[in-house]
Amino acid sequence: xxxxxxxxxxxxxxxxxVSEKEADRVLHGRDQSSHPLHxxxxxxxxxxxxEVSAILRLAHEHRVPIVGWGAGSSLEGNPIPVxxxxxxxxxxxxxILAVHAADFQTVVQPGIxxxxxxxxxxxxxxxxxxxxxxNASIGGMIANNAAGTRTVKxxxxxxxxxxxEVVLANGEVIRTGxxxxxxxxxxxxxxxxxxSEGTLGLVTEATLKLAPLPEHFSAxxxxxxxxxxxxxxxxxxxxxxxxxxxLELLDAAAITYMNQDESINLPVAPTLLMEFHGPTTxxxxxxxxxxxxxxxxxxxxxxxxxxxxDERDRxxxxxxxxxxxxxxxxxxEKYLITDxxxxxxxxxxxxxxxxxxxxxxxxxxxxxxxxxxxxxxxxIFAPETSKDADLQWFNDQVVQKALHLEGxxxxxxxxxIGKQKxxxxxxxxxxxxxxxxxxxxxxxxxxxxxxxxLG
Amino acid sequence: xxxxxxxxxxxxxxxxxVSEKEADRVLHGRDQSSHPLHxxxxxxxxxxxxEVSAILRLAHEHRVPIVGWGAGSSLEGNPIPVxxxxxxxxxxxxxILAVHAADFQTVVQPGIxxxxxxxxxxxxxxxxxxxxxxNASIGGMIANNAAGTRTVKxxxxxxxxxxxEVVLANGEVIRTGxxxxxxxxxxxxxxxxxxSEGTLGLVTEATLKLAPLPEHFSAxxxxxxxxxxxxxxxxxxxxxxxxxxxLELLDAAAITYMNQDESINLPVAPTLLMEFHGPTTxxxxxxxxxxxxxxxxxxxxxxxxxxxxDERDRxxxxxxxxxxxxxxxxxxEKYLITDxxxxxxxxxxxxxxxxxxxxxxxxxxxxxxxxxxxxxxxxIFAPETSKDADLQWFNDQVVQKALHLEGxxxxxxxxxIGKQKxxxxxxxxxxxxxxxxxxxxxxxxxxxxxxxxLG
Numbered sequence: 051x052x053x054x055x056x057x058x059x060x061x062x063x064x065x066x067x068v069s070e071k072e073a074d075r076v077l078h079g080r081d082q083s084s085h086p087l088h089x090x091x092x093x094x095x096x097x098x099x100x101e102v103s104a105i106l107r108l109a110h111e112h113r114v115p116i117v118g119w120g121a122g123s124s125l126e127g128n129p130i131p132v133x134x135x136x137x138x139x140x141x142x143x144x145x146i147l148a149v150h151a152a153d154f155q156t157v158v159q160p161g162i163x164x165x166x167x168x169x170x171x172x173x174x175x176x177x178x179x180x181x182x183x184x185n186a187s188i189g190g191m192i193a194n195n196a197a198g199t200r201t202v203k204x205x206x207x208x209x210x211x212x213x214x215e216v217v218l219a220n221g222e223v224i225r226t227g228x229x230x231x232x233x234x235x236x237x238x239x240x241x242x243x244x245x246s247e248g249t250l251g252l253v254t255e256a257t258l259k260l261a262p263l264p265e266h267f268s269a270x271x272x273x274x275x276x277x278x279x280x281x282x283x284x285x286x287x288x289x290x291x292x293x294x295x296x297l298e299l300l301d302a303a304a305i306t307y308m309n310q311d312e313s314i315n316l317p318v319a320p321t322l323l324m325e326f327h328g329p330t331t332x333x334x335x336x337x338x339x340x341x342x343x344x345x346x347x348x349x350x351x352x353x354x355x356x357x358x359x360d361e362r363d364r365x366x367x368x369x370x371x372x373x374x375x376x377x378x379x380x381x382x383e384k385y386l387i388t389d390x391x392x393x394x395x396x397x398x399x400x401x402x403x404x405x406x407x408x409x410x411x412x413x414x415x416x417x418x419x420x421x422x423x424x425x426x427x428x429x430i431f432a433p434e435t436s437k438d439a440d441l442q443w444f445n446d447q448v449v450q451k452a453l454h455l456e457g458x459x460x461x462x463x464x465x466x467i468g469k470q471k472x473x474x475x476x477x478x479x480x481x482x483x484x485x486x487x488x489x490x491x492x493x494x495x496x497x498x499x500x501x502x503x504l505g
Numbered sequence: 506x507x508x509x510x511x512x513x514x515x516x517x518x519x520x521x522x523v524s525e526k527e528a529d530r531v532l533h534g535r536d537q538s539s540h541p542l543h544x545x546x547x548x549x550x551x552x553x554x555x556e557v558s559a560i561l562r563l564a565h566e567h568r569v570p571i572v573g574w575g576a577g578s579s580l581e582g583n584p585i586p587v588x589x590x591x592x593x594x595x596x597x598x599x600x601i602l603a604v605h606a607a608d609f610q611t612v613v614q615p616g617i618x619x620x621x622x623x624x625x626x627x628x629x630x631x632x633x634x635x636x637x638x639x640n641a642s643i644g645g646m647i648a649n650n651a652a653g654t655r656t657v658k659x660x661x662x663x664x665x666x667x668x669x670e671v672v673l674a675n676g677e678v679i680r681t682g683x684x685x686x687x688x689x690x691x692x693x694x695x696x697x698x699x700x701s702e703g704t705l706g707l708v709t710e711a712t713l714k715l716a717p718l719p720e721h722f723s724a725x726x727x728x729x730x731x732x733x734x735x736x737x738x739x740x741x742x743x744x745x746x747x748x749x750x751x752l753e754l755l756d757a758a759a760i761t762y763m764n765q766d767e768s769i770n771l772p773v774a775p776t777l778l779m780e781f782h783g784p785t786t787x788x789x790x791x792x793x794x795x796x797x798x799x800x801x802x803x804x805x806x807x808x809x810x811x812x813x814x815d816e817r818d819r820x821x822x823x824x825x826x827x828x829x830x831x832x833x834x835x836x837x838e839k840y841l842i843t844d845x846x847x848x849x850x851x852x853x854x855x856x857x858x859x860x861x862x863x864x865x866x867x868x869x870x871x872x873x874x875x876x877x878x879x880x881x882x883x884x885i886f887a888p889e890t891s892k893d894a895d896l897q898w899f900n901d902q903v904v905q906k907a908l909h910l911e912g913x914x915x916x917x918x919x920x921x922i923g924k925q926k927x928x929x930x931x932x933x934x935x936x937x938x939x940x941x942x943x944x945x946x947x948x949x950x951x952x953x954x955x956x957x958x959l960g
Contacts, residue, residue, distance in 0.1 A: 152850035195689040224936040230846040231878050232916035234650040237940045241696035291717050291784045329746045332791040391685040395607035423686050461687035481679040485692045487946045
């Protein structure tokens with residue numbers, strides 16, 4: 051990157067908000083995936099849309115790669131600056147600009163972290179429902195169309211964003227969508243930007259759809275003789291119209307890891323963990339009765355349920371720690387996180403296939419997922435001395451299986467680096483060509499997160 | 506259109522599926538809006554994707570306008586062939602290709618009408634939830650991102666389409682999306698096509714998300730002293746977490762029209778009409794109790810509720826006939842249908858403003874809408890001798906008000922012809938320019954429904 055560009059940036063943002071320091075570059079060189087570090091040439095911290103626009107105009111003119119940065123918590127290398135250039139860190143654009151409580155909406159800057167945001171929104175009795183687990187930034191969630199345990203009821207990020215302000219590659223600022231939840235007025239640019247991983251524009255403001263904080267909770271934990279039996283119950287529960295707020299599958303290995311916590315002592319078996327939200331405890335009680343019937347009829351070998359926030363927390367304790375528990379049990383080892391999703395009728399098959407593969411390859415790790423929407427994760431570990439190719443081969447097999455079952459190579463982590471090679475298989479050459487044309491017209495010099503999504 | 510093109514079409518489809526007859530052209534020259542008739546040069550009836558692709562390749566080469574046609578039930582002139590050319594009627598592509606009951610999905614051709622489709626899906630205990638009222642085609646619903654009374658719970662068409670097969674302007678066939686309900690794999694072409702009103706491609710197959718047919722129904726009808734009071738209750742109900750399956754507002758005039766049916770005798774006052782779906786009658790009973798409390802606390806002057814399908818039908822009878830009743834009461838008169846949507850906190854204001862305007866202009870008609878999602882309709886009538894400009898002035902005022910209240914010029918009918926003039930105001934020039942660039946790259950010769958959406 052030439053010195054002129056840096057000089058202009060420094061002139062624009064001041065010394066304090068432009069850094070070429072090694073430490074800053076390292077901090078912005080990798081996310082939480084296992085993809086290797088790439089250093090950007092510089093990191094900048096804009097404070098408003100006009101600055102982001104000026105940065106992009108400059109980068110557009112000088113053909114400098116630009117990568118947006120939120121919390122760095124993504125899991126597929128999505129913000130790793132593989133071609134160097136400038137990382138635009140949104141940490142100083144992290145304000146809630148408005149809470150429209152009567153409309154169940156908030157307007158925020160992209161740098162806000164969703165857990166921090168939800169704490170503030172809680173004071174209004176509201177929350178942003180998609181929950182990626184990690185304390186991701188809203189900008190990052192939009193970039194990757196993130197989702198999580200509550201998506202089965204409330205949808206993914208793409209279902210909960212109403213409007214965006216976006217700075218295009220050339221520095222132009224557009225506004226998409228509307229504060230109206232309904233809109234049929236032209237092309238849906240909001241959804242085009244969501245999930246585009248910073249390759250079509252940088253989001254500088256987002257209007258989010260919120261949900262009322264549930265007044266009443268109930269939770270259910272049920273175990274089954276096999277993953278396939280548990281998965282069949284998933285279908286029964288969705289089909290009953292019960293509308294669970296979470297419906298998670300955990301394999302026996304995941305439960306074993308969870309049981310390492312002294313306060314947890316669950317039967318080691320494939321487990322469904324559910325949560326329900328309702329307007330009254332009476333409605334929840336009557337729902338729990340139905341859930342119990344479905345689980346028992348479906349072959350549950352253990353069933354525990356309860357109404358109330360404490361009961362919910364009791365049953366969910368452990369699930370929330372699972373990621374951390376896994377990494378603590380395998381210090382320094384190589385790891386890989388998979389993220390496929392399939393139609394739920396194929397969930398038993400992809401889960402059984404993946405479990406068998408883990409076992410036949412002698413890999414350590416756990417299988418778990420958002421069963422209610424067909425999303426399956428594994429975190430697998432291998433000794434530091436093992437070959438990367440083995441983990442990669444495992445990933446390939448799981449993805450191929452998911453695609454064969456009419457699924458996707460990525461349910462919620464995005465394409466980033468690791469999933470690019472599956473894109474043509476998943477979409478076909480003709481659809482990929484349309485994506486390329488759109489990229490070309492919106493970012494003709496390929497400065498926005500180059501080397502991602504379409505390569 | 507030159508004779509060569511017709512000869513090739515006839516060669517491709519046979520005499521019976523290519524028509525230049527006046528009667529066929531008239532039938533495909535206008536929809537159910539008040540926009541004037543434009544005759545296409547010819548109408549064709551393809552039977553498969555390969556034929557649609559061949560038609561488009563030909564049209565692309567010869568620069569012939571192409572307009573897709575479903576049921577002709579749209580309300581904004583969306584499929585009127587304003588530049589002539591070929592209307593592609595999907596009537597012979599109206600099959601259900603698959604029902605994936607275990608996944609709550611179906612794969613259909615675009616020409617199927619949604620009421621016909623739902624009859625068949627009902628045998629599987631499933632239904633496609635967005636309900637535009639008219640017996641629209643699925644292709645048309647996708648083109649216009651149609652919605653209706655159940656959208657408050659189940660979403661609009663855009664929330665219920667998982668995957669598409671689309672023929673592009675040049676005849677290329679792409680597949681978008683996935684049968685997996687979750688997907689973060691690249692640009693969201695599915696949502697780009699939904700709501701593009703046939704200007705970016707023609708949908709030849711759609712994978713739809715279905716809902717389980719509700720086992721149990723309840724319904725509520727409550728009247729209030731003013732529209733503003735009724736609208737405040739809307740917010741209370743949404744905020745309670747009750748999740749109504751429908752939440753409709755009707756003004757006193759609408760109720761007066763409904764009361765023309767001998768079997769209906771409702772209090773003439775602003776009215777909320779609600780429907781709830783639940784897994785058991787017990788959950789519904791307990792929900793109704795809460796609804797009653799909210800309505801009574803909110804100032805309801807009349808409240809009627811009941812559990813069960815018959816009770817639902819009793820309370821909703823009349824609402825389903827409203828459109829027809831209105832047109833029967835004003836034979837031969839000029840009419841205009843409005844379709845704005847705003848954030849629900851602004852719903853009382855846009856409703857009161859619109860009601861006042863109807864009254865101050867001495868217009869006849871009714872105001873009603875999908876209050877739960879901020880969508881307001883009016884159907885207004887004027888003597889045949891009145892000036893078009895008056896109705897248009899009314900529409901302008903209502904749209905300007907909605908845009909001023911951070912809403913949209915069209916909640917569910919699409920841009921078509923009548924809403925083009927508001928697009929720059931609603932989106933800003935920069936966003937419209939992005940839409941134009943996307944149109945240009947996907948349809949460089951502007952053959953797909955020319956003169957619509959962006960003009």
